Amino acid sequence: MKALVYHGPGQRGWDTVDDPTIIDHTDILVRIDTSTICGSDLHILKGDVPETTPGTVLGHEAVGTVQEIGADVSTVAVGDRVLLSCISACGRCRFCKESRYGQCLGGGGWIFGHLIDGLQAEYARVPFADNSVYKVPEHLSDEQVLFLSDILPTAYEVGVLNGKVSPGDVVAIIGAGPIGLAAILTAGLYTPARIVAIDLADSRLESARNFGADTTINNGRQDAVSEIMQLTDGLGADVAFEAVGIPDTFELASELIRPGGRVANIGVHGHSATLHLEKLWTRDVTITTGLVDTHTIPRLMNLVAGGRLDPRVFATHRFALEDAMTAYDTFADAASTGALKVVLEADQSTHSSDVLVAALSAE
Numbered sequence: 324m325k326a327l328v329y330h331g332p333g334q335r336g337w338d339t340v341d342d343p344t345i346i347d348h349t350d351i352l353v354r355i356d357t358s359t360i361c362g363s364d365l366h367i368l369k370g371d372v373p374e375t376t377p378g379t380v381l382g383h384e385a386v387g388t389v390q391e392i393g394a395d396v397s398t399v400a401v402g403d404r405v406l407l408s409c410i411s412a413c414g415r416c417r418f419c420k421e422s423r424y425g426q427c428l429g430g431g432g433w434i435f436g437h438l439i440d441g442l443q444a445e446y447a448r449v450p451f452a453d454n455s456v457y458k459v460p461e462h463l464s465d466e467q468v469l470f471l472s473d474i475l476p477t478a479y480e481v482g483v484l485n486g487k488v489s490p491g492d493v494v495a496i497i498g499a500g501p502i503g504l505a506a507i508l509t510a511g512l513y514t515p516a517r518i519v520a521i522d523l524a525d526s527r528l529e530s531a532r533n534f535g536a537d538t539t540i541n542n543g544r545q546d547a548v549s550e551i552m553q554l555t556d557g558l559g560a561d562v563a564f565e566a567v568g569i570p571d572t573f574e575l576a577s578e579l580i581r582p583g584g585r586v587a588n589i590g591v592h593g594h595s596a597t598l599h600l601e602k603l604w605t606r607d608v609t610i611t612t613g614l615v616d617t618h619t620i621p622r623l624m625n626l627v628a629g630g631r632l633d634p635r636v637f638a639t640h641r642f643a644l645e646d647a648m649t650a651y652d653t654f655a656d657a658a659s660t661g662a663l664k665v666v667l668e669a670d671q672s673t674h675s676s677d678v679l680v681a682a683l684s685a686e
């Protein structure tokens with residue numbers, strides 16, 4: 324089959340690789356119909372994720388069709404259309420039993436396109452299928468549910484739920500990339516009084532307004548703390564999300580929060596940030612951290628099915644799966660292309676692994 328393969332820092336290829344096969348009884352094989360690229364894929368390509376070894380197929384977000392099921396799989400069948408979560412869940416360990424799938428001790432967690440071959444490919448092996456894939460209702464398109472693999476549950480769980488967004492809150496969202504924008508959409512479900520988006524890029528702030536932000540602040544030109552204080556009678560925001568992943572923006576979140584407020588860190592940090600306890604200790608502020616679990620996928624899918632949430636707004640560019648190399652160029656150059664998420668669509672009539680399909684259907 325063809326797949327997007329990581330070849331070490333700065334290098335990738337659209338290569339012919341071995342077709343995946345079922346290894347464990349809890350695996351399924353899926354034909355990838357629609358997939359996408361994540362900022363984490365770019366981190367791997369920069370060499371920031373050393374545990375990902377050259378030769379790994381990238382990608383951890385996709386919708387596909389089940390081709391074959393392992394002997395112990397009982398909740399999905401050949402032909403089912405399924406959403407693949409970016410987080411796999413063994414379903415048996417202590418953390419999976421608490422729905423903390425991101426912390427799975429049984430071989431799950433973030434493994435696709437990280438520790439095992441991922442989903443930017445014609446086919447994929449999906450471990451722990453009973454606990455890690457979600458059937459897509461017939462009336463929903465792939466694109467309506469695709470972003471429920473990663474960015475929507477990340478923003479919702481690690482931002483909105485950890486930050487306990489409540490009706491009437493002023494919510495400050497620092498970083499208006501795909502994650503910050505997903506936080507705007509899902510915070511909106513809770514009727515905050517005001518959503519404030521903070522970013523250095525005017526194009527991202529324009530997206531933030533389109534996604535439902537009431538106020539935008541360019542913190543390259545404006546003093547974000549004093550702007551927030553003006554909006555809140557000098558108190559500060561009720562909830563702040565850090566959705567960038569650098570020390571400055573974490574410190575900004577802890578400065579613009581009101582006494583008793585909640586700071587929810589979403590960003591992935593590569594460096595230590597300063598916790599200003601000398602200012603915070605009297606202020607009753609709660610700070611949360613988190614890795615996405617994707618335990619809210621069923622709830623988010625219900626919201627999409629009910630017409631309350633429409634993630635298609637993220638899809639700024641569409642490519643054929645075989646043009647994945649160009650899609651990476653477009654996604655990586657978001658500053659000039661305006662890309663939020665790029666959709667990779669497999670042309671099912673030209674899947675190069677016809678052999679695999681024929682072999683499977685003969686079984």
Ligand SMILES: NC(=O)c1ccc[n+]([C@@H]2O[C@H](COP(=O)([O-])OP(=O)(O)OC[C@H]3O[C@@H](n4cnc5c(N)ncnc54)[C@H](O)[C@@H]3O)[C@@H](O)[C@H]2O)c1
Pocket residue numbers: 362363477481497498499500501502503521522523524527542566567568571572588589590591592613614615
């Ligand atoms: N916790 C989790 O489970 C989880 C899951 C997925 C992604 N993430 C992390 O969430 C973060 C956001 O992801 P993304 O895909 O939206 O990233 P992104 O890089 O696309 O967007 C980041 C945004 O931050 C803005 N920005 C950069 N520096 C800034 C500054 N000093 N002040 C204000 N804005 C600034 C950029 O202009 C950009 O719009 C990343 O750190 C990512 O790794 C976390």
Ligand SMILES: [Zn+2]
Pocket residue numbers: 361362363364383409473
């Ligand atoms: Zn991701």
Ligand SMILES: [Zn+2]
Pocket residue numbers: 412413414415416417418419426427428429430431
């Ligand atoms: Zn587990």
